[in-house]
Amino acid sequence: MNSTPELDKFSLYFFQDIDIFATTEEEMYDFVLKHFDSHERERLRVFLTAATENSVSDAELGQLWHNSESDLDFGGGAGVRIMFKRVLERL
Numbered sequence: 001m002n003s004t005p006e007l008d009k010f011s012l013y014f015f016q017d018i019d020i021f022a023t024t025e026e027e028m029y030d031f032v033l034k035h036f037d038s039h040e041r042e043r044l045r046v047f048l049t050a051a052t053e054n055s056v057s058d059a060e061l062g063q064l065w066h067n068s069e070s071d072l073d074f075g076g077g078a079g080v081r082i083m084f085k086r087v088l089e090r091l
Contacts, residue, residue, distance in 0.1 A: 001051060001060050003068065006044040009035070011068035018072070029090050045091045048084045 013032040022028035036044060051061060058077030065080045074083045 001056055001064055003064060004043065004047050006036070006040055006047055007064075007068065009040070010044060011065070011070040014070040014072040016071040025086070026090075029087050033087070033090060041091055045088065048088050048091070052081055052084050052088070 010032060013035060014028075018028055018031065022031045033041065050056070051064070058081060060077065061080040061084075062077030065074065065077075074080045
């Protein structure tokens, strides 16, 4: 699975001190998503939906996130899948 411009932008907002801006997991997702317009949100939703399908392995998701600009580790591919699904609920 390859990255997209939306995933690249998405991952940039998961920086080391995000807890300054968001004290809960839900606030963190809202903080990240507020930087996306409606068109970007739709493209991100499409990507995250495809990424969380069973045909994409945890290893692939882990590698995809590892190669991103994010400073945060979600515990490997399984954790990334959970995070993607929680973000999808907010889109």
